[in-house]
Amino acid sequence: MSDQTHDPVLLTNATLQNVHHTMLDGLGQLADYFGFSKVVGQLYGALLLSDQPLCLDDLVEQLDISKANASMNMRTLENMGMVRQVWVRGSSSRRKYYEAEVDFWQIIGNVLSGREMRDLDRAISVMSENVSRLRSQREQMSAEDAARAEVYIDRIEKMQALFHFAQTVIASILARTLAEGMNSAETHGHDNGKV
Amino acid sequence: MSDQTHDPVLLTNATLQNVHHTMLDGLGQLADYFGFSKVVGQLYGALLLSDQPLCLDDLVEQLDISKANASMNMRTLENMGMVRQVWVRGSSSRRKYYEAEVDFWQIIGNVLSGREMRDLDRAISVMSENVSRLRSQREQMSAEDAARAEVYIDRIEKMQALFHFAQTVIASILARTLAEGMNSAETHGHDNGKV
């Protein structure tokens, strides 16, 4: 026994097959929509709709993709906190098994606290700096340039207001996520350790 | 006579040049981040920081891109409602002039009311349909398949809850956008007890 994997998990029922395919397809489109490969959506869907953790070979077989592709995209899922590794005791050897993170607020909090928030902060500070420089040098400009500076300041501040709002929204989401993390026993914390 | 365009709009001041370049660069990165061409962001930035409407040739010259590129990406900006055409009286011939839409809530409302909302609705309905089918056929399945159906239902409904929340958020943004026809200033009352 113990073929290469623990259990092929065949779908014998037509309805189950259809739902499975529909979900993976939709999640693939969604991932594509957000700029990722559609494979990441499919991988997540396969794990989401599985009652047991799956290993790489399971996913390779299920989605009919190469192992390299699966490995690469699983790493992006890990970096986003959308999947986590789980150790299955019955496995013949040291196999990595994954399961989907189903707490979506946790996921959103992870991704927002990472790159997005930093980019946003940087953009806002760049705008602030630009406005400051324009204000300070406005006096020394020609009338024509000063008029242009006024336009710049006006438009940049309008955009900055939007970014500040986005910052507020993201901060509230993060607060919500953190408040909800107390319930979860999993100490997810900061998993970003450089390899 | 006249040059091909009305006014080259040269930036004589170093600070203005720097701010201009910084903004266009940042907006280019932002556009790229959202899956568009960076030219889209640069075009919008050029219009945003201009006190006068600009024609295609102005933009071509300013960004040093081909006319085809400018034309194509300007259309996507138009489709997103981020720029609008404006007719300039003094132009020698029939030239299209564009200006940037500066009401960002208007823009967000436009894009959300378009594709996003429909995709969201469709995704939710697909999930509902799938859950319904699973529930109705659950009885006729084998015990094993029924157990899987339960897992499917549970996970799909979890995700559906998230999508419903997103739907609510988008709906509230759309409501705000529609109500803003009269609101002139940048005072967006921070009505975000709920995002």
Added chain:
DNA sequence: CAGAATATTCAATACACACGAAACGTTACT
């Protein structure tokens, strides 16, 4: 410590996308 099993990385290929040049269609001016 040898050997096998598994995940990861690497280089080559395939694919898709964006760009620019030029032809085309359309509109206004004389």
Added chain:
DNA sequence: AGTAACGTTTCGTGTGTATTGAATATTCTG
């Protein structure tokens, strides 16, 4: 109408990115 100006579409080309099979690294078992 003729003509000039302008915007749009199309086509060939190049560049970047994703996917794959093969090679490498790592880890567990006997």
